[in-house]
Amino acid sequence: xxxxITYFAVLAVGLCVFIVxxxxxxxxxxxxDFKQKNHDFVGDCVVGTESLVGxxxxxxxxxxxxxxxxxxxxxxVVRGYALVNPRQTEQNxxxxxxxxxxxxHSQATGFGDTLxxxxxxxxxxxxxxxxxxxxxxxxxxxxxxxxxxKGHYAYSLAPANIELTVSCFPLTAKGALAKxxxxxVNIRTFYLNDHSQTGLARVDSSVIYLPFEQAxxxxxxxxxxxxxxxxxxxxxxxxxxxxGCEKVRSMWREFTRRKAGESQAHLFETxxxxxxxxxxxxxxAAMEKEQTIMIVMFAFVGLTTVFIxxxxxxxxxxxxxxxxxxLKSMGVSNLDIVELFSGFAFSVGxxxxxxxxxxxxxFLLQINRIExxxxxxxxxxxxxxxxxxxxxxxxxxxxxVLAVIVFSAVMACLAGALVPSWQAAKLEPVxxxxxxxx
Amino acid sequence: xxxxxxxxxxxxxxxSYRMGAADVKVLKGVNLAVHRGEFLAIVGASGSGKSxxxxxxxxxDRPDNGVVRFEDRDLNTFSAGELNRFRNKMVGFVFQFxxxxxxxxxxxxxxxxxxxxxxxxxxxxxxxxxxDRAGELLEQLGMPDRADHKPYQLSGGERQxxxxxxxxxxxxxxLLADETTGNLDSATGNDILRLLKxxxxxxxxxVMVTHNERIAESAGRIITLADGKIRRA
Numbered sequence: 304x305x306x307x308i309t310y311f312a313v314l315a316v317g318l319c320v321f322i323v324x325x326x327x328x329x330x331x332x333x334x335x336d337f338k339q340k341n342h343d344f345v346g347d348c349v350v351g352t353e354s355l356v357g358x359x360x361x362x363x364x365x366x367x368x369x370x371x372x373x374x375x376x377x378x379x380v381v382r383g384y385a386l387v388n389p390r391q392t393e394q395n396x397x398x399x400x401x402x403x404x405x406x407x408h409s410q411a412t413g414f415g416d417t418l419x420x421x422x423x424x425x426x427x428x429x430x431x432x433x434x435x436x437x438x439x440x441x442x443x444x445x446x447x448x449x450x451x452x453k454g455h456y457a458y459s460l461a462p463a464n465i466e467l468t469v470s471c472f473p474l475t476a477k478g479a480l481a482k483x484x485x486x487x488v489n490i491r492t493f494y495l496n497d498h499s500q501t502g503l504a505r506v507d508s509s510v511i512y513l514p515f516e517q518a519x520x521x522x523x524x525x526x527x528x529x530x531x532x533x534x535x536x537x538x539x540x541x542x543x544x545x546x547g548c549e550k551v552r553s554m555w556r557e558f559t560r561r562k563a564g565e566s567q568a569h570l571f572e573t574x575x576x577x578x579x580x581x582x583x584x585x586x587x588a589a590m591e592k593e594q595t596i597m598i599v600m601f602a603f604v605g606l607t608t609v610f611i612x613x614x615x616x617x618x619x620x621x622x623x624x625x626x627x628x629x630l631k632s633m634g635v636s637n638l639d640i641v642e643l644f645s646g647f648a649f650s651v652g653x654x655x656x657x658x659x660x661x662x663x664x665x666f667l668l669q670i671n672r673i674e675x676x677x678x679x680x681x682x683x684x685x686x687x688x689x690x691x692x693x694x695x696x697x698x699x700x701x702x703x704v705l706a707v708i709v710f711s712a713v714m715a716c717l718a719g720a721l722v723p724s725w726q727a728a729k730l731e732p733v734x735x736x737x738x739x740x741x
Numbered sequence: 742x743x744x745x746x747x748x749x750x751x752x753x754x755x756x757s758y759r760m761g762a763a764d765v766k767v768l769k770g771v772n773l774a775v776h777r778g779e780f781l782a783i784v785g786a787s788g789s790g791k792s793x794x795x796x797x798x799x800x801x802d803r804p805d806n807g808v809v810r811f812e813d814r815d816l817n818t819f820s821a822g823e824l825n826r827f828r829n830k831m832v833g834f835v836f837q838f839x840x841x842x843x844x845x846x847x848x849x850x851x852x853x854x855x856x857x858x859x860x861x862x863x864x865x866x867x868x869x870x871x872x873d874r875a876g877e878l879l880e881q882l883g884m885p886d887r888a889d890h891k892p893y894q895l896s897g898g899e900r901q902x903x904x905x906x907x908x909x910x911x912x913x914x915x916l917l918a919d920e921t922t923g924n925l926d927s928a929t930g931n932d933i934l935r936l937l938k939x940x941x942x943x944x945x946x947x948v949m950v951t952h953n954e955r956i957a958e959s960a961g962r963i964i965t966l967a968d969g970k971i972r973r974a
Contacts, residue, residue, distance in 0.1 A: 634829025732801040
């Protein structure tokens with residue numbers, strides 16, 4: 304019976320560690336992947352504005368940035384909104400326009416890696432084979448292809464021969480409609496030449512990438528004083544994010560001070576220099592919040608574990624009160640009794656943690672195969688791949704997280720054992736010898 | 742016998758227990774002297790306070806009032822550490838119900854007192870000595886082939902022998918036996934008594950409590966505890 308209780312204690316600790324290892328690994332993996340995707344989408348640092356008007360003199364500032372020894376590359380981006388109409392259809396889809404220089408943008412961000420057909424030849428991503436006289440464009444993959452239940456897309460051998468008519472409302476530097484009274488919209492036609500899969504659901508379902516100058520024209524930013532929405536910056540390896548951004552911020556302050564008073568200088572007021580985490584804070588924060596909630600929930604699971612371990616140890620030590628009396632009659636000190644049970648708790652915690660960790664690790668190794676099997680046999684999926692932009696379930700075990708879990712489990716066992724063992728140690732030997740007094 | 746021969750003595754020892762609302766006075770001024778090398782039997786009826794007195798003599802319990810002196814040192818003045826050392830080195834207990842640890846085998850049970858009070862490193866250092874000493878004791882007690890057995894695999898008499906072996910492990914100056922034969926049949930009980938006598942003849946001081954006057958006759962001196970006081974010495 305006594306041994307069985309010990310096995311139950313090891314099992315309880317093992318199960319809790321098993322669950323926490325799996326959930327924390329998956330959640331941490333999801334957040335890590337999500338952050339990485341956002342980092343890849345944005346680059347290291349962004350000098351940009353939320354305003355659709357954009358800001359001017361970006362070329363001058365780019366020249367300054369490119370001279371800085373800590374900056375690898377800078378990519379200007381035009382942002383706006385467009386109605387996109389696939390030729391010969393009645394559809395009008397509202398998409399976010401991103402005007403980019405593909406090569407430069409691929410150096411500043413992970414854009415090139417998100418492409419399917421031009422992954423190795425980014426420079427030609429806007430050059431359709433069908434008609435070199437028409438510009439190509441790239442559309443977020445979820446706007447073009449349907450993701451199946453396993454999260455796969457049905458790619459064709461070549462880009463679909465689709466002409467897209469893109470209509471934008473160009474704005475003046477003052478934010479007014481640039482073509483008021485004349486026809487209001489700028490219209491251009493592009494061939495769909497590739498799709499981009501960033502892994503960010505919102506981006507992949509709402510963005511159309513156009514050649515930089517074309518986007519500038521469409522959005523009304525190509526006047527005598529050209530404007531952009533943002534500059535995406537990639538730092539050289541070894542440059543710390545915070546330090547790099549601080550330097551850019553300082554350079555931007557100096558630049559705006561020098562440009563003060565010039566035409567359209569008022570547009571600088573809405574421009575902010577942010578690192579990629581702050582720039583995408585609105586998206587990352589939600590995910591981090593989910594992770595925090597998970598951690599809090601599992602902290603409660605941890606507390607429950609402490610209580611279970613406490614009860615188990617209380618029972619074990621209650622059963623051992625006679626033995627404690629025997630030991631004390633031989634001169635074993637209170638501290639030795641506490642040490643004895645703490646050592647026992649430590650062993651239970653360590654053994655349970657090792658079993659839980661090993662089982663969790665093995666489960667994580669097979670988690671995607673298990674999910675596939677469940678889907679094929681029972682149509683069960685943890686995340687519906689037709690809805691969520693998740694490929695495989697993250698199963699990369701973080702040793703830091705693992706160390707924290709194991710340490711917490713062992714500490715929980717020690718905490719659970721401390722009160723009953725101290726209570727037992729405090730008993731007078733004759734009291735302890737009277738069994739079941741605890 | 743001279744005053745110097747006294748290994749343990751008590752003066753006016755009182756002890757009472759709370760039983761619900763009532764205060765039960767168990768010992769009412771016990772005066773007692775145990776001489777070095779003697780075999781003393783304390784006889785008394787059930788509930789007369791024999792075991793309580795034995796626990797107080799062995800430092801397992803404290804008197805409400807009175808003095809217990811071991812080799813002229815008052816146990817009441819002992820710190821917790823000194824009391825632990827006293828229980829570990831100076832006295833050996835043999836209980837009526839053996840009180841062996843079920844998880845340990847016979848050899849481990851016997852060598853347990855050598856482990857108590859030692860750090861892990863010190864225990865590892867003296868492990869071989871403890872094993873040899875426990876082996877010697879088991880041989881002396883006539884059960885060398887039982888070293889690897891668990892207590893539940895032994896008869897009552899064998900368990901009591903193991904308990905005696907454990908009590909002798911640290912070569913205590915005083916052996917305290919609480920109704921040692923109370924749980925055994927008469928033949929086995931006699932064996933145990935013979936063993937205690939042999940130990941006493943070899944110089945071991947023994948204090949044994951029993952309710953059985955026939956068993957007490959094995960001792961060199963008998964005192965009777967009645968109504969919380971020594972009645973006949």
